[in-house]
Amino acid sequence: MPRSINTAGNEYFPTSCRDTLYFSSDYHPGLGGLDIFKTYLKDDGSWSAPVNVRQPINSSYDDFGLVIDEYARLRRKEIEKGFFSTSRGTNGRDNIYSFTKYQLEEIQKDTVPKEDAKDELAIYLAGKVITHRYDDDEDPNSAVTGLETLSDARVEFSGDLTLDRRSGKDGLFIEKLDNGKAYRIKASKPGYLSKTIKVSTRELNLNPDEKSYTINVEIKLDKIFYDKEIILKEIYYDYNKWAIVDAAKPTLDRLSTILRDNPQIRIQLSSHTDCRGEDDYNAELSQKRAQSAVLYLVDRGIPFDRLQAQGYGESQIAFQDCECEYCTEAQHEINRRTTFKILR
Numbered sequence: 001m002p003r004s005i006n007t008a009g010n011e012y013f014p015t016s017c018r019d020t021l022y023f024s025s026d027y028h029p030g031l032g033g034l035d036i037f038k039t040y041l042k043d044d045g046s047w048s049a050p051v052n053v054r055q056p057i058n059s060s061y062d063d064f065g066l067v068i069d070e071y072a073r074l075r076r077k078e079i080e081k082g083f084f085s086t087s088r089g090t091n092g093r094d095n096i097y098s099f100t101k102y103q104l105e106e107i108q109k110d111t112v113p114k115e116d117a118k119d120e121l122a123i124y125l126a127g128k129v130i131t132h133r134y135d136d137d138e139d140p141n142s143a144v145t146g147l148e149t150l151s152d153a154r155v156e157f158s159g160d161l162t163l164d165r166r167s168g169k170d171g172l173f174i175e176k177l178d179n180g181k182a183y184r185i186k187a188s189k190p191g192y193l194s195k196t197i198k199v200s201t202r203e204l205n206l207n208p209d210e211k212s213y214t215i216n217v218e219i220k221l222d223k224i225f226y227d228k229e230i231i232l233k234e235i236y237y238d239y240n241k242w243a244i245v246d247a248a249k250p251t252l253d254r255l256s257t258i259l260r261d262n263p264q265i266r267i268q269l270s271s272h273t274d275c276r277g278e279d280d281y282n283a284e285l286s287q288k289r290a291q292s293a294v295l296y297l298v299d300r301g302i303p304f305d306r307l308q309a310q311g312y313g314e315s316q317i318a319f320q321d322c323e324c325e326y327c328t329e330a331q332h333e334i335n336r337r338t339t340f341k342i343l344r
Contacts, residue, residue, distance in 0.1 A: 004152065005039060005050055007190050017068035021047075024064035028052070029154055029188055032060035036084065049152050049166050057099060061088040077103045122212040123179055123201050129153040129171040129187050131221050140225040150221060153189040177201050177215070185219070186261070192221035194261045222258075226344050229270060235293070235338035242288035244296050248338075252293060255340065256300045266343045268308040269293045274332040275314045275324035287311030293338060308343070 005011065009027020012034065016022065019041065024034040028050055035058045037050040052058060057066065065085040072081035080101040085094050129150045136142035149171030157163040160181035167173045167187070177183065181201050188194035197219055206213055232255070235248045244252065259265070271289035273282040290309035298304050317335050322328070327335075 002047055003190070005047060013065045015065070015067050017070065022053075022066045023050075024062075025050070027190070029156075031055070031058050033062040033087070034064045036063050036066050049154075052164070054164075057084060059086060059088045061086055062094070063088075079103050121179060121206065121210065123177045123204075124212065124214045125175050125177050125183075125185075125199060125217065126214050127155070127167075127173045127175075127185070127217045127219060129155070129167045129173070129189070129219050129221060131192060131223060134223075138225075138228075140223070140228055140230045147220075150189055150192070153187050153192075153221065155219075156186045156188075157183055158186070159183045179204070185217075187219040187221060189221060192223055193258055193265075195219055195221055195258075196261050224265075224342055226342055229339040229341045232338045232340060237289055240285070242285065242292045244292050249296070252296050253300070256297050256302055259297065259302050259306065266306045266308070267340045268310055268343055269297075270310045270312055270339045270341070272312050272316055272318070272335060272337050272339070273314050274335040275317055275327070276332065277314075279313060279315075283311055283313035283315075285311070286313045289338065 005023070007025065007027040009025060011027075012024045014021060014023045020038050021040065022036060022038050024036050026034050028035065028037055030037075030052055031054075036053050038053055039047050039050045042048055053066070057063060063084060063086045066082060067084070068080060068082040074081065078100055081098065083096055083098050085096055087094050130147045131150055132144045133146045133148050134140070134142045135145050149167075151167055151169055151171055153167040153171065155165040155167055155173050157165070157175065160178065161175075161183055163175065165173050165175070177199075179201050183199045183201075184196055185199060186194060186196040197217060199215060199217060201215070204213065232251050234251050237243070237245065237248075255267075259267070269290050271286040271293070273286050277285075287309065288311070290311045294304075294307045294309045297307055314335070318337065322331055
């Protein structure tokens with residue numbers, strides 16, 4: 001099966017009914033634990049993007065092993081029956097549940113005479129999911145050479161609208177919004193860091209003669225580089241000190257946002273000194289600086305067990321093309337760096 005179905009996590013319990021394959025996963029975005037997903041084989045021979053079957057079958061517990069009972073006797077308005085296993089409500093023990101799908105009744109809506117109907121402004125959100133293209137695909141610190149689009153990324157709406165979509169060809173998605181509302185939009189894809197943005201249709205500068213209005217957004221997902229140090233720019237410390245200065249806080253605030261959007265990742269924050277000073281002193285100073293960065297993130301609500309502080313002192317010099325006493329101040333500054341890496 002392709003990578004769109006098999007992930008870095010665990011996929012279990014495949015079952016099928018007619019053209020649909022059901023399976024459980026603890027990695028695809030879900031409600032918690034194992035969730036049940038479905039996919040089908042398309043006309044071109046590829047598999048559709050997995051879709052979460054959602055509540056009430058999925059829950060915050062383990063849900064798996066869904067089976068459609070094709071021989072069930074269906075009463076009036078019943079369209080499908082089946083079974084699945086779940087650990088909900090039983091202190092972690094697995095039990096078999098049954099389910100029934102019903103045909104929704106159509107509700108007769110009051111119609112508004114055409115001559116009395118008012119033209120309403122149509123508001124659209126046109127989005128694109130993108131990522132950086134690097135000069136070296138394996139080096140997160142290499143030069144960014146451009147942008148590329150991400151198709152089949154999951155796009156979740158919450159707030160005044162609850163929707164679950166996938167970006168199409170060229171990373172595009174479009175959705176109609178209501179006026180005077182606020183939305184949170186989270187984009188995610190395996191192998192990339194998820195990101196959430198906010199969109200509001202309140203206080204728009206609208207032309208009363210316009211029939212439609214489009215809000216354009218781009219959501220940039222960063223590729224995950226496991227166990228590779230990524231330099232945090234604009235993280236500086238006063239000489240011989242380890243307190244977080246005001247100039248460093250915006251960068252750490254952005255890192256805390258990444259961690260909130262990606263609760264599954266753990267990171268190591270590392271600090272390096274230049275080659276000047278005694279080895280033991282530099283090792284202690286860099287450890288205190290790394291710990292200060294960790295504590296700053298903890299103060300902003302990031303659980304301590306997701307963070308690891310590591311001071312390297314001068315043991316991992318980045319700029320090595322000069323003897324220490326002859327290095328320029330700019331070369332020393334390259335060596336005095338704070339980094340983070342995503343741990344496996």
